[in-house]
Amino acid sequence: MLPRQQPWENPGLKIGVCIKQVPDSDAHPRIADTGRHIDDREVNWVISSCDLCALEEALLLVEAAEKAGVGRPELIAFSLGPARVEEALRKALALGADRAVHLADADFQGGDALADGRALAAAIDRAACDLVLAGAQSDDLGQAATPAVIAGLLGRPYAWLVMAVELERADSVRIVRELEGGSNEVLRLGLPAVLAVQAGINKPRFASLRGALQARRKPLETVDCTTLGVEAGQVGEAGAGTETTALRVPPTGGGGLLIEGDAPETAATELLAHLEREALL
Amino acid sequence: MSRTEPVVWIVENAGSGPGSRETLACGRILGPDLRLALLDEERLGPYSPGVYAEALGALIVRENGDGEPPSTVVLLPHTYQAAEFAPQLALRLGAAYVPSISGAAADGRGGLCFRRSILQARLQAEVRPRTRAVVATVQSGAFSSDEAPAPPERVVEVCLPADMEGQPERETLGRMAAGAGGVDLPGAERIVTAGRGVGGADEVSVAADLAAALGAELGASRPVVDNGWLPREHQVGSSGHTVAPDLYVALGVSGSIQHLMGMSGSRIIVAVNNDPEAPIFSVAQYGVVGDLHEVAPALTRLLNERAGR
Ligand SMILES: Cc1cc2nc3c(=O)[nH]c(=O)nc-3n(C[C@H](O)[C@H](O)[C@H](O)COP(=O)(O)OP(=O)(O)OC[C@H]3O[C@@H](n4cnc5c(N)ncnc54)[C@H](O)[C@@H]3O)c2cc1C
Numbered sequence: 042m043l044p045r046q047q048p049w050e051n052p053g054l055k056i057g058v059c060i061k062q063v064p065d066s067d068a069h070p071r072i073a074d075t076g077r078h079i080d081d082r083e084v085n086w087v088i089s090s091c092d093l094c095a096l097e098e099a100l101l102l103v104e105a106a107e108k109a110g111v112g113r114p115e116l117i118a119f120s121l122g123p124a125r126v127e128e129a130l131r132k133a134l135a136l137g138a139d140r141a142v143h144l145a146d147a148d149f150q151g152g153d154a155l156a157d158g159r160a161l162a163a164a165i166d167r168a169a170c171d172l173v174l175a176g177a178q179s180d181d182l183g184q185a186a187t188p189a190v191i192a193g194l195l196g197r198p199y200a201w202l203v204m205a206v207e208l209e210r211a212d213s214v215r216i217v218r219e220l221e222g223g224s225n226e227v228l229r230l231g232l233p234a235v236l237a238v239q240a241g242i243n244k245p246r247f248a249s250l251r252g253a254l255q256a257r258r259k260p261l262e263t264v265d266c267t268t269l270g271v272e273a274g275q276v277g278e279a280g281a282g283t284e285t286t287a288l289r290v291p292p293t294g295g296g297g298l299l300i301e302g303d304a305p306e307t308a309a310t311e312l313l314a315h316l317e318r319e320a321l322l
Numbered sequence: 323m324s325r326t327e328p329v330v331w332i333v334e335n336a337g338s339g340p341g342s343r344e345t346l347a348c349g350r351i352l353g354p355d356l357r358l359a360l361l362d363e364e365r366l367g368p369y370s371p372g373v374y375a376e377a378l379g380a381l382i383v384r385e386n387g388d389g390e391p392p393s394t395v396v397l398l399p400h401t402y403q404a405a406e407f408a409p410q411l412a413l414r415l416g417a418a419y420v421p422s423i424s425g426a427a428a429d430g431r432g433g434l435c436f437r438r439s440i441l442q443a444r445l446q447a448e449v450r451p452r453t454r455a456v457v458a459t460v461q462s463g464a465f466s467s468d469e470a471p472a473p474p475e476r477v478v479e480v481c482l483p484a485d486m487e488g489q490p491e492r493e494t495l496g497r498m499a500a501g502a503g504g505v506d507l508p509g510a511e512r513i514v515t516a517g518r519g520v521g522g523a524d525e526v527s528v529a530a531d532l533a534a535a536l537g538a539e540l541g542a543s544r545p546v547v548d549n550g551w552l553p554r555e556h557q558v559g560s561s562g563h564t565v566a567p568d569l570y571v572a573l574g575v576s577g578s579i580q581h582l583m584g585m586s587g588s589r590i591i592v593a594v595n596n597d598p599e600a601p602i603f604s605v606a607q608y609g610v611v612g613d614l615h616e617v618a619p620a621l622t623r624l625l626n627e628r629a630g631r
């Protein structure tokens with residue numbers, strides 16, 4: 042935990058949170074006939090796990106500011122994707138976001154971190170967010186890059202793998218960033234800044250029924266290329282630096298002996314016999 | 323040298339982690355014109371992503387000289403530092419960005435192709451850059467360092483562009499080492515690890531019981547720790563402990579690259595997982611496909627019977 046600082050004044054502080062909708066991580070998505078997309082008919086769509094942590098952290102910052110009596114920051118959720126991502130944004134509103142922005146243009150679809158980062162950066166700039174929280178890595182593409190692209194395009198300080206956040210003054214934020222091997226570093230970033238939040242920073246809350254009812258009345262704005270002032274060729278598939286040309290199920294095997302189809306007791310006996318031969322018992 | 327072949331930059335010293343030999347081995351696949359850029363904190367000043375991306379980007383642009391820039395690949399090891407600033411390097415160079423690659427191919431006519439995992443290693447994607455420049459980070463363990471060529475003779479040290487000096491965009495206030503907390507995982511000869519598949523804080527006992535029966539320490543995958551089922555000091559993986567016991571038993575662990583980075587040096591790896599396609603099985607010497615809540619208690623019972631307990 043970071044030590045408490047003096048209360049700061051932050052009239053009109055705006056916090057943006059990037060929410061990506063991804064296939065449920067317990068499922069095995071099938072490859073579509075195109076060979077380069079996943080078959081999304083049977084997919085159960087959820088909010089990417091780190092993004093729930095980013096949203097939770099934003100809610101905690103809003104609550105901390107309220108408690109310190111320094112003005113309630115506004116919390117805006119952003120999501121780029123087809124019509125289905127409205128459900129993810131409604132959930133963010135139910136959890137406590139004040140309003141949501143859906144980047145919904147058909148031209149936004151099929152992008153990579155560069156293309157999506159460009160569109161999101163334009164939307165975040167338009168909303169004049171002082172602090173942006175995103176996930177460290179999406180559960181589907183796992184590029185770990187979209188927030189860095191947003192920061193780079195907007196010319197803002199950036200940190201990846203953020204494990205604690207505190208607004209210390211109206212113009213800066215103190216954070217803990219994870220390093221390899223379990224050590225951490227404490228950093229100060231000037232606002233406006235972009236932070237990519239790592240899983241485990243907090244335990245995301247569940248939406249209440251009351252929250253879900255309130256969410257229906259909160260504003261959910263839909264924006265396209267024209268609203269954001271971006272060229273169609275700069276975003277989506279056309280604006281991506283990369284093209285996915287094929288998807289494959291990774292080859293299994295290559296490992297050792299697989300004990301399959303036995304009753305638990307039999308499998309356990311067999312495994313112990315092997316461990317005994319390995320001189321481990 | 324063929325004109326269509328790219329200039330391949332190997333970036334060395336971008337944080338701790340996998341060495342440059344794997345990156346060199348990858349670079350050799352992409353083209354014969356290898357160059358080495360060295361990041362040196364003494365020369366560059368304290369690390370921050372914007373500054374390092376700008377410094378490295380400016381160097382590559384300068385080395386390209388005037389006229390049409392050659393097709394360029396910049397390869398960095400996928401360390402926490404490189405993964406943080408590489409997307410901004412790609413922006414600086416107008417390059418495509420391909421993170422954490424596990425495979426690379428070149429057709430000799432300028433066409434490049436990379437392989438990377440998506441959907442948490444459930445699928446592999448073949449990715450092609452659509453630009454003449456590409457920045458890619460190399461996943462640890464994906465390329466054999468035995469196949470690394472000799473490093474190029476000319477090493478270019480990255481310096482700070484003049485207009486950037488004295489403008490830290492972020493300031494480091496301090497460092498905190500990992501807490502030990504009375505768990506000796508690195509020194510353990512046997513480890514039983516609970517993965518997210520154990521299902522909850524109350525179920526971690528299936529792993530703890532087996533660990534006790536084997537005389538092993540108790541390990542955890544990151545989600546188990548993130549969910550508060552076990553304290554952080556039990557975590558194995560790139561952001562936790564690196565271990566190499568005689569016996570490593572993974573219960574309900576899928577086998578993500580970040581987990582494997584912490585335990586693939588174990589002598590015998592045993593995995594229990596109910597998904598036969600779980601990547602952990604490709605590194606395990608012995609795998610049991612089944613419900614860990616049935617298999618682990620059976621193992622514990624048999625071991626306790628043997629010991630006369
Ligand atoms: C920068 C970074 C650093 C990271 N560092 C680490 C790290 O240090 N260590 C780490 O572990 N992860 C780390 N991760 C997270 C990593 O990417 C994976 O998310 C994580 O390793 C997955 O943990 P898991 O295998 O326990 O869970 P999952 O991937 O969810 O796998 C659970 C497994 O349990 C199986 N299962 C479910 N129920 C049962 C049952 N009843 N019986 C048998 N099997 C069952 C499932 O088939 C599945 O394979 C890091 C990620 C990032 C981005």
Ligand SMILES: Nc1ncnc2c1ncn2[C@@H]1O[C@H](COP(=O)(O)O)[C@@H](O)[C@H]1O
Nearest residue numbers: 059060121175176178179184185186187
């Ligand atoms: N389509 C999107 N809509 C909103 N946020 C996104 C989108 N894509 C990526 N992000 C954000 O960027 C983070 C990292 O994604 P990635 O770069 O794909 O690993 C995610 O966790 C989100 O917070």
